[in-house]
Amino acid sequence: GAVVSQHPSWVICKSGTSVKIECRSLDFQATTMFWYRQFPKQSLMLMATSNEGSKATYEQGVEKDKFLINHASLTLSTLTVTSAHPEDSSFYICSARPFRDSEAFFGQGTRLTVV
């Protein structure tokens, strides 16, 4: 299957700081990438859809000014958690599809801990 790489795999940051997470499609171009968040023992919740060359589309309840998404190229999307708080601690996962309606492939995930 297609390969999606996410970096870093884990990060610890202080409250009030910002953290950037990268998501790369390694062997295909992705005009659309997706960012999910998963709290312990919960399902994956879609946060936003990242569109290459345009603004991201955020799901209801997700603060766009707090979770900044940039999709500058066909193989890279970044999620920046700004002014992080302990309640932002979670498992963040990106995914991408080689083409519309195909299966989605996931990055390795980023475990964010805000202290």
Place this chain on the structure above:
Amino acid sequence: QKEVEQNSGPLSVPEGAIASLNCTYSDRGSQSFFWYRQYSGKSPELIMSIYSNGDKEDGRFTAQLNKASQYVSLLIRDSQPSDSATYLCALFPGGGADGLTFGKGTHLIIQP
């Protein structure tokens, strides 16, 4: 609200037996369905995709789809301890939405 429902389990199955995982969904417009396996602390891994009514087999895995009943299932034959994980049912909602909608997952335990 478009939902995907799964029994959270845990579902305990003896090694070598058949594990049966079930999923129901509310959006009749959904056309694409997926089963993902997720080990603790890891991201989901695609197991099966199914788009048409009926059965689809891949090795020890069989996915079943019944759109009239809005029901998707995954059978795992000859269950192995390494199959112990959380299995997530996912679909693309109707109406052209791009992102997958996930169920909460079923925690499967294969007992040696």
